[in-house]
Amino acid sequence: MAIKLPEISPFKARVEEIDRMMNAPDFYSDARRSATLAREHMKLRQLLDNYAALEKAKKQLAENEEMLEDPNGDDELRELAELEIPELGDKIEALEKKILAAMIPPDETDSRNTIMEIRAGAGGDEASLFAADLYRMYSRLAERRGWRVEQMSASESGIDGFKEVVFSISGEDVYKALKLESGVHRVQRVPETESQGRIHTSTVTVAVLPEAEEVDVQINPNDLEITATRASGAGGQHVNTTDSAINIVHKPTGITVYCADERSQIKNRAKAMKVLYARILQVKQDEERAKYAENRKKQVGTGDRSERIRTYNFPQSRLTDHRIGLTIHSLTAVMEGELDEVLEALQAEDQRLKIEALMTSTKS
Structure with missing residues (x-):
């Protein structure tokens, strides 16, 4: 069934507006603004190209279906038309998904650098040790992605842990990648000081803030x-x-x-x-x-810090993200900064919810 897409005219108008701005003599005087607008222009042009391709595919599908219904048509052409219909249907569905994703209003802070704050919660020394582990995990992730980490302030616990550590991460689309990490992270493991081998549960709070500009x-x-x-x-x-x-x-x-x-x-x-x-x-x-x-209780990444978002179970080498029901059994790799699977799954769910909200607003 075809999706009723939002009206395309506002996106066309925005392209025309950026075209006028880009033709202004002083457009490149503000390097940051011009780069931001150029990126937006490129994405909008791709959206319009996909929309044009969608209209063409829909027209072709209608013509093929009309050909099948014509009793006086050429049998060979009708056979070719019938063969093309499933392929055109798949193409239309794929283009509609791309267009919907491109129509989601951009988060202006996605391209910002990020300030992260990690604080030990319940669990005493074990919580402070896990705070240090998370700091190392995000630092390793940044290293793998070519981002730069700078520690801004820290309160050490005296046992190689942190009561609190604040640091910045700079690079391409850092906030977009990390904004859904905000919340309460729970760890379950046997502390080194535990002689009976009992599993302890501790918590650490992570806050992810887009770096602000004076404007x-x-x-x-x-x-x-x-x-x-x-x-x-x-x-x-x-x-x-x-x-x-x-x-x-x-x-x-x-x-x-x-x-x-x-x-x-x-x-x-x-x-x-x-x-x-x-x-x-x-x-x-x-x-x-x-x-x-209240209307978006299921929204991923609301930043509600009282919410337990994730559990790291070391005895079972298991990570569970409770917001999306994702469980993976490669905790050692995750703690070395290999978070791609988790981050991509969170972003996919975030996009799905935003598309759902976009479609709801289109129907109303």
């Missing part, structure tokens, strides 16, 4: 309470002897950011502000989501 979030300097302090540490050469650590409080939201990774107060302040912008942007996005979250 996304306006911060009034008067709303900031900035304090320089002496960085604390385990002792020895790693303890700063100057007030280089920076603590920033955004008074309207109560968001606090602390950064002491660099010996330079200026560098720590720049890193802290980057995290602050990302957290405030996340608050704004969460407020927007809350307006329609």
Whole structure:
């Protein structure tokens, strides 16, 4: 059965609008904006090409069916027409799926770099050790994909673990790939300190924030309470002897950011502000989501951090993502950053739900 696609005219109008912008003399003066628009233009052109191919295939199918119904038609042509009908049907179905996927409104933050925050939850030392394991897992994933990781702040547990670690990942479509990692990750394994061999369950919270730009979030300097302090540490050469650590409080939201990774107060302040912008942007996005979250309870990646999204069971070498019912038995490889199967399955389900929402809005 043919799908009733959304109206194509808004997409044609958008191509014409970008064409006009690209012909302006100052189009390339803003390199980032011009690159973004060029990518959008290319995707829209592909959408229009696919739509034209769909119309052509539908017309051909109608002609073939009409030929079959003509009692006076040529038998050989009718036979050829009948043979082509299943192939045309498959082509139409494939093009409709491509077009629907291309019509999903783009997430403006998909191409952004990402700030990730990993915090130990329930489980004491074991939770902090798993926080370090997840940090290593995402770092290995970034290494495999050619992304760059920069640690921004960390609170170590003293047993090679992290109470909290904040880091940025930069590269192509980082946020698009990682945004569905936000939530509570549960680990089940036997701790090294467990003499009875009992399995312990611990939790770690992962937050994935798109790196904000100043145009996304306006911060009034008067709303900031900035304090320089002496960085604390385990002792020895790693303890700063100057007030280089920076603590920033955004008074309207109560968001606090602390950064002491660099010996330079200026560098720590720049890193802290980057995290602050990302957290405030996340608050704004969460407020927007809350307006329609009730209608999209099954949406993958809502960012609800109270939700258990995934379980890592080490005795069975099993990873289960509870949102999509995916279970794989290659946990060792996953912890080495081989997350492709999981990330691709999450993105596929996310796209399916968005297409479903698009079709629902088309019918109404």
